[in-house]
Amino acid sequence: QSVLTQPPSLSAAPGQRVTISCSGSSSNIGNNYVSWYQQLPGTAPKLLIYDNGKRPSGIPDRFSGSKSGTSATLGITGLQTGDEADYYCGTWDSSLRTVVFGGGTKLTVL
Amino acid sequence: QITLKESGPTLVKPTQTLTLTCTFSGFSLSTSGVGVGWIRQPPGKALEWLALIYWDDDKRYSPSLKSRLTITKDTSKNQVVLTMTNMDPVDTATYYCAHTPRGSGARFDYWGQGTLVTVSS
Numbered sequence: 001q002s003v004l005t006q007p008p009s010l011s012a013a014p015g016q017r018v019t020i021s022c023s024g025s026s027s028n029i030g031n032n033y034v035s036w037y038q039q040l041p042g043t044a045p046k047l048l049i050y051d052n053g054k055r056p057s058g059i060p061d062r063f064s065g066s067k068s069g070t071s072a073t074l075g076i077t078g079l080q081t082g083d084e085a086d087y088y089c090g091t092w093d094s095s096l097r098t099v100v101f102g103g104g105t106k107l108t109v110l
Numbered sequence: 111q112i113t114l115k116e117s118g119p120t121l122v123k124p125t126q127t128l129t130l131t132c133t134f135s136g137f138s139l140s141t142s143g144v145g146v147g148w149i150r151q152p153p154g155k156a157l158e159w160l161a162l163i164y165w166d167d168d169k170r171y172s173p174s175l176k177s178r179l180t181i182t183k184d185t186s187k188n189q190v191v192l193t194m195t196n197m198d199p200v201d202t203a204t205y206y207c208a209h210t211p212r213g214s215g216a217r218f219d220y221w222g223q224g225t226l227v228t229v230s231s
Contacts, residue, residue, distance in 0.1 A: 035217045098173055
């Protein structure tokens with residue numbers, strides 16, 4: 001059972017927009033920065049979003065992040081088949097004094 | 111550019127101690143604000159954070175695994191070592207090391223390729 005809650009799976013058609021939610025509490029998302037990771041099959045996670053909504057160099061602006069209260073959201077527009085992956089949110093939990101990750105969301109682009 | 115690579119045994123027996131080494135390049139662990147973390151992922155499951163070490167030797171551990179983990183750094187060799195005692199089959203996972211800026215929460219911006227460790231007799 002992950003501290004951060006994500007939907008286990010989502011599916012959408014190419015070209016569409018999808019949002020992935022990440023729900024937490026005041027001890028984690030509510031008072032700390034959120035990061036998002038993309039993990040393509042058989043590869044290491046890749047940082048997509050940090051500090052709630054910033055993109056590292058090289059990440060296309062089709063990917064966006066936002067935070068409101070104790071929830072965060074990853075948005076992906078113009079879906080491509082190459083976006084099929086597992087997506088994880090992560091943040092620091094001030095009470096547990098640990099990095100916490102969500103359970104991951106498997107995105108299918110069909 | 112920043113690269114990291116994990117190394118260590120692919121198979122360990124139950125009760126044994128696992129020692130993993132993260133060898134990195136493109137940054138120094140003597141630079142203020144720099145950290146290296148370890149994260150693992152059991153087959154088909156989610157990411158789990160294990161430990162962090164910063165340039166000033168500040169160390170953080172997952173509370174649930176703290177009694178079994180030790181993280182150290184060798185700045186001269188550009189390496190971070192993680193040891194985990196009393197290994198169990200449930201510890202079978204891909205173990206990743208990753209670069210992280212201090213105070214960035216869960217921001218791991220560069221990852222190693224990971225190394226699969228199987229715990230079995």
